[in-house]
Amino acid sequence: MTDHSAGHSVSVAGVIVDDDGKALLVQRRDNDHWESPGSVLEVKESITDGLLREVQEETGLIVEPVALTGVYKNMARGIVALVFRCQAAGGELQTNDEAKAFLWASPEKVSTMVDEAFAVRVLDAMRAHHPGPEARHHDGVQHIPRLDEAS
Numbered sequence: 001m002t003d004h005s006a007g008h009s010v011s012v013a014g015v016i017v018d019d020d021g022k023a024l025l026v027q028r029r030d031n032d033h034w035e036s037p038g039s040v041l042e043v044k045e046s047i048t049d050g051l052l053r054e055v056q057e058e059t060g061l062i063v064e065p066v067a068l069t070g071v072y073k074n075m076a077r078g079i080v081a082l083v084f085r086c087q088a089a090g091g092e093l094q095t096n097d098e099a100k101a102f103l104w105a106s107p108e109k110v111s112t113m114v115d116e117a118f119a120v121r122v123l124d125a126m127r128a129h130h131p132g133p134e135a136r137h138h139d140g141v142q143h144i145p146r147l148d149e150a151s
Contacts, residue, residue, distance in 0.1 A: 008078045012047060013038025014055040014063055014086040015125035018104055023122050024093075025113065026058055027101040034103070034113045036122055040079070051084055059102065060094035063087065069125040070134040074117070077140060085125040116142050 013036045016024040025034040037058035041050040048065065055063050063086040072081045093102050105113060110122045117138035124134045137144045 008080055009040050010047075011038055011040045011079055011081045012051040012054060013081055013083045013121065014051055014065070015069070015083060015122050016055070016059075016061065016063055016086045016088055017126055018088070020104075021126065022104040022106055023110060023126050024059065024061075025103045025105050025110070025122070026099045027103070029098055029100045032100075033115060033118075034105075035118050036083070036125075037099070038081070038083075047082060051082075051086075055086065056091065058096065058099050060091050060096070061088050062090035064089045068133045069127075070121055070136060072117075072121055072135075073137045074140050075137055075144065081121070083121045083125055 015036045018024070023036065026037050027034050037055045038051070039054050041047065045053070051065060052063065055061060065084045065086050067085050068082060069085045070083045072083065073079070074081070095101065103109070107123055107126055110119050110126070114122060117140060120136060120143045
């Protein structure tokens with residue numbers, strides 16, 4: 001029997017990568033954490049429309065999605081996140097009610113500045129020759145390795 005009371009929400013995030021291979025990180029006003037821009041989709045919103053809206057709202061940038069780089073599930077909160085590698089196509093970085101600072105970060109900086117559950121998303125998207133989307137899980141803080149990753 002299926003439990004229909006357990007709901008899920010879907011979020012989108014855009015990892016904007018520049019010509020030097022650095023990813024844009026946003027420092028959130030609500031918790032000071034560094035993350036990629038994104039949030040939960042609105043019910044009647046398409047995935048692409050939500051991605052473009054969220055990135056522009058949080059950064060001021062207009063982006064073009066390049067590839068879906070991962071699907072991630074927060075097991076503790078029931079949120080499924082679709083993460084896209086993006087390139088900037090216009091606009092200008094602007095702090096706002098959600099973002100208090102920006103940083104173009106190398107993979108090494110991402111690994112040290114971003115909580116593990118979110119760093120893996122950014123690092124997956126930063127890989128220049130991405131073979132296809134990853135499917136990963138986390139507990140809200142730490143990445144939960146797949147069986148083929150565990151050792």
